[in-house]
Amino acid sequence: MALTTIGSSSDTAIQGRVAEALEGDTDVKGRLFEAALIACLLVSLAVLALLVGKVLGDGLPVFADRGADFLDGSLSSQPDRAGISQAIIGSFWIATSVVVIALPLGVGAAIYLEEYAPRNRLTAFIEINTRNLAGVPSIVYGLLGLAIFVEYFDGFSGNQGVNRRTLAAAGLTLAALVLPVIIITTQEAIRAVPQALREGAYGVGATRWEVIRSQVLPYAAPGILTGALLSIARAVGEAAPLIVLGAVTGLLGGGTGLSASSLLDPSSLTERFTALPITVATWAKRPEQEFNVDDAAAAIVAMLVFVLLVNSIAIVLRNRFERKRSA
Amino acid sequence: MTEPVAPATTAASPRSTTATAPAPVPRTAAAGLSTGAPDPSQLPVVFEVRDLSVYYGSFRAVRDVDLDVRQHEITAFIGPSGCGKTTMLRCFNRMNDLIPGAHPEGTLNYHGVALYGPKVDPVEVRRRIGMVFQKPNPFPKSIYDNVAYGPRLLGTKKRADVDAVIEESLTKAALWDEVKDRLKESAMGLSGGQQQRLCIARAVATKPEVLLMDEPCSALDPIATARIEDLMQEIKTEFTIVIVTHNMQQAARVSDATAFYSTDVNPESDRRTGVLVEFDRTETIFSNPSDERTENYITGRFG
Numbered sequence: 001m002a003l004t005t006i007g008s009s010s011d012t013a014i015q016g017r018v019a020e021a022l023e024g025d026t027d028v029k030g031r032l033f034e035a036a037l038i039a040c041l042l043v044s045l046a047v048l049a050l051l052v053g054k055v056l057g058d059g060l061p062v063f064a065d066r067g068a069d070f071l072d073g074s075l076s077s078q079p080d081r082a083g084i085s086q087a088i089i090g091s092f093w094i095a096t097s098v099v100v101i102a103l104p105l106g107v108g109a110a111i112y113l114e115e116y117a118p119r120n121r122l123t124a125f126i127e128i129n130t131r132n133l134a135g136v137p138s139i140v141y142g143l144l145g146l147a148i149f150v151e152y153f154d155g156f157s158g159n160q161g162v163n164r165r166t167l168a169a170a171g172l173t174l175a176a177l178v179l180p181v182i183i184i185t186t187q188e189a190i191r192a193v194p195q196a197l198r199e200g201a202y203g204v205g206a207t208r209w210e211v212i213r214s215q216v217l218p219y220a221a222p223g224i225l226t227g228a229l230l231s232i233a234r235a236v237g238e239a240a241p242l243i244v245l246g247a248v249t250g251l252l253g254g255g256t257g258l259s260a261s262s263l264l265d266p267s268s269l270t271e272r273f274t275a276l277p278i279t280v281a282t283w284a285k286r287p288e289q290e291f292n293v294d295d296a297a298a299a300i301v302a303m304l305v306f307v308l309l310v311n312s313i314a315i316v317l318r319n320r321f322e323r324k325r326s327a
Numbered sequence: 328m329t330e331p332v333a334p335a336t337t338a339a340s341p342r343s344t345t346a347t348a349p350a351p352v353p354r355t356a357a358a359g360l361s362t363g364a365p366d367p368s369q370l371p372v373v374f375e376v377r378d379l380s381v382y383y384g385s386f387r388a389v390r391d392v393d394l395d396v397r398q399h400e401i402t403a404f405i406g407p408s409g410c411g412k413t414t415m416l417r418c419f420n421r422m423n424d425l426i427p428g429a430h431p432e433g434t435l436n437y438h439g440v441a442l443y444g445p446k447v448d449p450v451e452v453r454r455r456i457g458m459v460f461q462k463p464n465p466f467p468k469s470i471y472d473n474v475a476y477g478p479r480l481l482g483t484k485k486r487a488d489v490d491a492v493i494e495e496s497l498t499k500a501a502l503w504d505e506v507k508d509r510l511k512e513s514a515m516g517l518s519g520g521q522q523q524r525l526c527i528a529r530a531v532a533t534k535p536e537v538l539l540m541d542e543p544c545s546a547l548d549p550i551a552t553a554r555i556e557d558l559m560q561e562i563k564t565e566f567t568i569v570i571v572t573h574n575m576q577q578a579a580r581v582s583d584a585t586a587f588y589s590t591d592v593n594p595e596s597d598r599r600t601g602v603l604v605e606f607d608r609t610e611t612i613f614s615n616p617s618d619e620r621t622e623n624y625i626t627g628r629f630g
Contacts, residue, residue, distance in 0.1 A: 119427055196464035200526070202425065204477035204533050205454030214476070215466065324467070 055304070059297030070298055072257045075250065075274060075282075079290035082283070084299050085258035089268055090167055090247070090275035091236050091306060097171030098178055098235045103228050105175075106182030113183070114190040115212055127187075134180035142244030145173030150245065157270035165246035167273035173241055178231035185227025189220035221321040229314035233307045239277035248274045249282040276303040370397040373537060373567045374419060379433035381414050383426065388414050389601040392433070394586050396537075401559060401568040403578035403609065406588035406624070411601025412571045413461075415588075416539050418442070419569060420456040421449040454481065457530035461542040463522035465514035465529070470497075470506050473514045473525055477533035492532050499565075500528035501558050520551025527558065531566070538562075540570040544577065556581050575625055578609065585612040587621045 062070055066080075073083015117123045146169075149155060155166035193216050201211040217224075252274055256262045276299060283296040374396035381389045389411030396402045396419075404412040414423065421442065423429040435442045442452060454477075465473050471493055475483075478492045493510065497503040502524040506517070514525055523543055530538060540559075544552040559568055559581050572578050578585050586606040590599040605618045616622045 194464070196460060196462060197466065199422065199425070199458075199460060200464040200466060200529070201476070202422065203420070203453060203458035203460070204480065204529060205450055206476075206480055207450050210480060219467065 052304075055297045055300045057297075058293050059299075059301040062294050062298035063301070070295075071302070074257075075248070075252045075279070077251070079283075079286075079288050079295050082291070082295055083258075084276065084279055084302055085256075085262070086248075086252050087274050087276045087279040087299065088258060088302065088306075089263055090170070090273040090278075091303070092263055093167050093269060093273075094171050094174050094275060095232050095236050095306075095310065097175045098232050099228070101172065102175035102179045102182055102231065106179050106231075107186050107224060110183045110186030110190060111212065111217075114187055115208065115216065130180045130183050134184055137240075138177055138238050139240040139244060141173055141177040142241030144176065145169055145241060145245050149173060155270070159270070162246065163272060165272055166270050168269040170242055170245050170247065170273055170275070171269070173245060174235040174238060177238065177241060178235050181231050181234070182227055185230070186220070186224045189223025189227065190216060192223060193219045218321065218324065222318040225314050225318045225321070229311060232310050236275075236303065236307060236310070237277055239275075239281050242275055242278050243281075246272075247278040248272050249278060276306065370400060372396070373398050373438065374569075375434065375436040375439070376415075377434035379415075379418075379431055379435055381411065381418060381423070381429065381431045384428035386598065387600050389588070389603075392586075392603040394584075394603065394606040396567060396569055397584070398567050399563055399565075400583040401563055401570060401581050403582035403585045404569065404571045404588060405573075405575055405578045405585060406601070406604075407590065408573075409599055409601065410588035410590045412588050413541055414601065416541055416569060416571050419537070419539055420453045420458055421447075422453070422458060424449050454533055455535050456537040456539060457533060457535035459523070459526050459530050459538065459540045459543045462546050463519055463526050465517070465522050465525050467513070467515055469511050470514050470517070470525060471510040474528050474532045477529060481533055496528040496532040497525075499531050499558075499562055500524045501554060501561075502528055518551075520547050520554065523547060523551070523555060524558070527555070531562065535566065537567045537569065540568060542571050542573060545573060552577070575613075579613050582609045585609040587612060587616075587618075587624065589620050589624070 066073075070083050071088070072085050073081060074086055076082040113123060113127065149169035149172050150164050150166075153169070154160075155164035156168040157164060157166045159166070197215050197219060198211055201215045206214070252272060262268075280296050280299045280303065283291045283299065286292050372395045374394075376392050376394045376396075379389075379392040380387050392415060394402075404416060406412055414429075417423045418431050418435060419437075419442070423431075431443060437452075437456075441447070466476060468476075474493045474496050475489050478489060483489055483492060494503060494507075497506065502521060505521060506512075506525075514522065517525060523546070527538075527543075544555055547555065556577065559570070562568075570578075570582065584606070585608075587604045588601050589604045591602050592599055605612060605616060605621045607617070611617075612621060613625055616625065
């Protein structure tokens with residue numbers, strides 16, 4: 001356009017040829033690829049939306065009809081009386097075990113492996129096996145928990161027989177299950193800390209401990225938190241090891257409703273237990289539609305809320321650390 | 328500080344490792360012409376390096392290093408990539424300890440004390456011998472906290488004391504006027520040249536005796552480079568500076584003594600080992616080098 005105004009008549013011919021030569025459509029494959037990627041995203045989102053929509057559609061009426069009664073109720077054979085208070089207490093303590101036991105152990109082990117351990121065959125062997133452990137099917141951890149925490153330690157309860165299948169054994173089993181994942185994600189987070197940052201701190205005379213505390217851990221914190229969050233979500237959602245450990249699926253005595261005191265009462269640790277995914281599985285197997293559709297969906301909604309709550313706490317913390325890192 | 332080095336000064340005049348070394352008497356006339364500097368042979372020796380090799384595991388990365396770093400001088404290490412300049416520099420504050428398998432063999436004394444002696448704590452070494460790195464590496468914290476990091480480690484806790492160190496260090500690094508109103512802002516928001524000056528301020532905040540600078544201007548534009556070169560001239564009255572540089576003009580402009588390194592290819596393993604070719608006053612290296620390899624390098628015929 002601008003060219004034509006300054007071009008003479010002979011230039012116009014050249015311009016035409018250039019314009020012709022520059023025309024084209026070379027990136028056809030690229031656009032096909034992009035379309036395929038969008039299709040992948042849409043399919044994934046559609047599946048997710050379908051699942052959440054179905055669960056909410058079936059589950060929310062239960063909350064609307066029964067409200068707090070559903071949260072407060074105990075396991076029951078009657079769908080209109082059954083509730084998830086015991087399941088929430090079980091899942092709460094399982095999540096707590098992960099935070100209290102697996103998180104410090106895993107982060108500590110990872111810091112040692114990355115910052116202190118010599119690079120030799122032994123540490124290489126340990127690293128390979130941490131990765132292998134992270135891939136072991138969860139039901140195997142259930143067997144481990146049964147053999148060690150239930151059979152050998154009597155579920156840390158002094159109980160006899162079936163009553164050794166305690167919440168403490170379940171919490172420890174799931175803590176052991178997620179431990180390798182926490183170690184690996186923490187290692188990755190520590191490895192992502194720029195060496196230049198460490199050198200800068202060492203360069204002004206920081207000790208190894210000071211470098212780790214003031215530079216490495218703050219920088220790695222968002223990654224460590226992400227790993228911890230995924231681990232908690234996984235532990236709360238696991239059903240298979242709990243089935244092996246003998247989570248209660250029928251009637252569980254001692255239901256005292258859902259309150260701050262019943263939730264935080266540590267004596268539930270030495271008693272038999274159930275958990276949200278177990279309750280969902282149990283109810284889904286029942287013949288009554290009120291159980292297998294409505295109550296199961298409502299329990300799933302509770303589990304999702306629980307996981308989303310943990311997620312949002314972790315995201316808030318992570319954003320705070322990341323702001324610190326870049327701001 | 329001057330007594331222990333007195334015996335060393337006679338043996339430690341600038342010299343070359345080649346057999347055809349020039350007279351070990353420094354060219355005081357030339358030095359006097361350019362800067363009016365004192366006779367360098369009178370300045371105390373800070374680092375005494377004799378027959379030093381540095382290994383990474385069994386691989387010898389640098390060999391045959393003999394040189395003296397003198398107080399309040401700027402000593403430049405020049406040479407092509409892979410010749411071991413940085414490796415040598417990182418021995419001076421034991422930064423190589425962070426690399427598994429890295430170890431020196433030979434004599435490396437700091438005021439007469441073996442730096443790699445069994446009782447020497449590398450943390451104490453680094454508190455006296457500061458370092459500025461090739462790429463500016465400010466901490467992801469505020470400008471204030473970057474400079475305060477070292478002094479706080481060393482026990483300066485009172486707010487007023489820390490404030491004083493911050494202002495003094497940033498002033499020395501010629502950054503105070505630019506940042507004094509935004510000390511609480513993140514250091515990551517500074518330009519590259521400002522970040523590097525911040526790193527210099529961070530290094531001088533612990534009041535080290537020596538500043539090691541590993542290609543401090545290689546990531547900077549010419550204006551920022553000029554500022555840092557001026558800065559080096561200003562602070563050398565207080566610090567002893569060793570600088571690694573790829574920029575020969577920079578070495579010629581700023582340094583008092585220059586060490587030229589080159590590489591030898593081992594015919595058996597085909598691996599390269601750095602070697603100190605020549606060490607002398609900077610004027611001599613750039614006007615009248617005694618080794619042909621030095622001359623080829625500085626005239627641009629090689630490297």
